[in-house]
Amino acid sequence: MNDHKIIFTGPVGAGKSTAIRSLSDVAPVSTDELATDITRERKEQTTVAMDYGILKLDGGETVHLYGTPGQERFNFMWDILTQGGIGLVLLVNNARPAPFTDLHFFLSAFEKFINSTALAIGVTQMDKAEPGAPTLEDYYKELPPKYINTPVFEVDARQKNDVVILVESLLFSLDQCLEA
Amino acid sequence: MNTSIKTQHEHGTSRESDVIYISLKGIQGLAKKSLAFLFSTQANRKYELVDDHPDAIFIIDFDDFRGKAAWDEMQSHKQASSSKPTILIGLDPINEEGVVSLQKPFRTQDILTAIDTLIEQREEQAQALHNRYPGNSDVVSGKESAQQHKPRMSSSAAASLNEKELHAFIGSAADIDLDDPAAIAAVQYSPERFLAHHLGKMTQVALKERKYLQLGCCDTLFIVDPHKQCIHTDASPRSQRSLGALPMTGKSPAYEKLTKLPADMESRQQCFSWEAFIWRLALAGARGRLPEDTSLDQRYVLRRWPNLTRLMLFPHATRISAAWVSAPLSLREILKELAVPQRYVFAFFSAASATGLLVEAEPASTARKEKPSPDQPSQRRGLFRRLLKTLYRKQGDNRA
Numbered sequence: 001m002n003d004h005k006i007i008f009t010g011p012v013g014a015g016k017s018t019a020i021r022s023l024s025d026v027a028p029v030s031t032d033e034l035a036t037d038i039t040r041e042r043k044e045q046t047t048v049a050m051d052y053g054i055l056k057l058d059g060g061e062t063v064h065l066y067g068t069p070g071q072e073r074f075n076f077m078w079d080i081l082t083q084g085g086i087g088l089v090l091l092v093n094n095a096r097p098a099p100f101t102d103l104h105f106f107l108s109a110f111e112k113f114i115n116s117t118a119l120a121i122g123v124t125q126m127d128k129a130e131p132g133a134p135t136l137e138d139y140y141k142e143l144p145p146k147y148i149n150t151p152v153f154e155v156d157a158r159q160k161n162d163v164v165i166l167v168e169s170l171l172f173s174l175d176q177c178l179e180a
Numbered sequence: 181m182n183t184s185i186k187t188q189h190e191h192g193t194s195r196e197s198d199v200i201y202i203s204l205k206g207i208q209g210l211a212k213k214s215l216a217f218l219f220s221t222q223a224n225r226k227y228e229l230v231d232d233h234p235d236a237i238f239i240i241d242f243d244d245f246r247g248k249a250a251w252d253e254m255q256s257h258k259q260a261s262s263s264k265p266t267i268l269i270g271l272d273p274i275n276e277e278g279v280v281s282l283q284k285p286f287r288t289q290d291i292l293t294a295i296d297t298l299i300e301q302r303e304e305q306a307q308a309l310h311n312r313y314p315g316n317s318d319v320v321s322g323k324e325s326a327q328q329h330k331p332r333m334s335s336s337a338a339a340s341l342n343e344k345e346l347h348a349f350i351g352s353a354a355d356i357d358l359d360d361p362a363a364i365a366a367v368q369y370s371p372e373r374f375l376a377h378h379l380g381k382m383t384q385v386a387l388k389e390r391k392y393l394q395l396g397c398c399d400t401l402f403i404v405d406p407h408k409q410c411i412h413t414d415a416s417p418r419s420q421r422s423l424g425a426l427p428m429t430g431k432s433p434a435y436e437k438l439t440k441l442p443a444d445m446e447s448r449q450q451c452f453s454w455e456a457f458i459w460r461l462a463l464a465g466a467r468g469r470l471p472e473d474t475s476l477d478q479r480y481v482l483r484r485w486p487n488l489t490r491l492m493l494f495p496h497a498t499r500i501s502a503a504w505v506s507a508p509l510s511l512r513e514i515l516k517e518l519a520v521p522q523r524y525v526f527a528f529f530s531a532a533s534a535t536g537l538l539v540e541a542e543p544a545s546t547a548r549k550e551k552p553s554p555d556q557p558s559q560r561r562g563l564f565r566r567l568l569k570t571l572y573r574k575q576g577d578n579r580a
Binding site: 004023055056057058059061063086122131135136137140149150151152153154155156159160161162164165166167168169171172173174175176177178179 | 407408409484485487488489490493498499501502503505506517519560561563564565566567568569570571574575
């Protein structure tokens with residue numbers, strides 16, 4: 001039986017672990033550790049290996065939900081992680097100092113994977129961002145032309161509905177003829 | 181003589197408190213029978229026609245001498261009657277303060293929406309009274325009180341429509357023959373008569389020029405804040421559907437520029453995401469219809485995805501977005517391609533047009549990604565279908 005996977009990525013504190021927890025049918029496995037570096041200023045624990053959850057489909061099939069570690073020094077895993085993936089969910093924390101730098105970093109890191117699949121972007125912490133922080137329109141302006149059709153939504157990773165809509169948009173981006 | 185019309189409540193109950201009392205003044209004969217029939221066919225509400233009742237909503241025909249006399253009498257006792265909820269109907273625009281007016285001819289839905297508006301206003305007044313005298317349990321019910329304590333957020337999670345809301349926002353019209361001009365005309369409406377159109381236009385200007393713009397309409401102020409990307413208003417979330425659904429009478433509202441946000445608006449801190457606000461109002465006005473003069477063959481394209489996680493969501497909205505963002509498509513093409521009930525596409529078209537997200541495609545716009553050909557279905561379509569089914573089930577769980 002085939003198993004499939006959706007990859008969740010983004011910088012530290014963007015909500016990857018929370019998003020997977022919102023969606024997973026089983027208690028997600030999270031390999032969080034106490035943060036020992038600059039990450040600690042943002043959160044007590046950070047994911048050093050990866051998050052993992054499961055979506056159980058009718059008929060016994062499963063879709064694996066993988067979250068990449070937020071810290072860049074673990075990025076050697078990303079190529080392995082994305083092999084055979086359905087698509088990429090990129091979460092960007094709008095309250096970080098340079099969210100567009102994060103955006104471009106992850107678009108570049110996963111370019112090959114995105115080009116062969118699809119991308120959906122969730123912008124988190126929009127309500128906590130400072131005045132003048134980027135709007136969704138700003139994100140669209142910042143996207144390279146080849147990603148202009150990408151769904152970009154305001155997301156609260158704790159809200160299952162938000163994460164569902166994000167993944168749903170990813171699927172319809174891959175196949176507009178898809179019927180529910 | 182009182183005419184009593186009792187219809188069963190949606191779930192088969194008929195609590196006395198659910199009765200909506202309606203008093204008709206200057207409405208006789210066939211017009212009265214027509215209204216009585218209309219009220220009797222509303223499955224989700226129980227109406228009762230009365231001569232007078234302390235909680236009655238008055239519908240007054242301004243063109244009838246008896247209606248005019250009743251209105252004059254109400255005005256002469258203005259102190260006592262100031263809180264009487266009233267709908268004035270007439271052939272000419274009626275400019276009377278504190279009432280809802282409808283210009284003839286109007287659609288049956290307009291009068292039902294007007295009644296809903298007055299009920300909402302009355303509930304809000306009751307809540308305001310309760311806030312002033314919180315110990316008086318007679319003033320407002322516990323349920324209403326709980327609703328009052330919900331925080332008003334400028335940006336709340338996507339609201340998926342339940343069955344009743346679907347009817348109110350999307351309508352229930354059956355598909356039409358797209359080659360029948362008369363049938364097409366029957367599902368069109370004039371957006372200029374609704375608030376969403378004017379608010380949408382004003383918002384585009386405010387965002388482009390980075391200026392505060394203010395529009396007054398329907399006894400309510402709306403100020404577009406280009407810095408916070410939101411609309412300040414004292415209209416409660418509950419009254420927004422009515423504001424969007426009621427056709428405006430009289431002159432089109434004009435907006436004015438403000439140099440800064442008025443202090444009282446700023447202190448209220450009630451600012452709604454402009455996109456979610458206009459989307460909701462537009463859906464309420466359109467009710468699954470198309471703006472008049474819309475060509476079925478003109479191609480349109482979405483400038484970007486609507487922010488679906490914060491908008492009023494309805495069936496097929498994500499799929500319609502995906503199709504219209506990826507390629508310029510005419511209404512005829514998208515309906516054929518997606519094969520979903522027309523009212524969902526029409527509702528989406530109206531809301532996305534009002535927000536300025538759906539625009540006419542330029543003839544030369546070919547830069548967008550080509551869609552997979554329908555006769556070469558995605559190899560993973562079966563998997564995606566099963567995955568979607570699981571996701572929808574989760575959405576259902578979330579709502580429960």
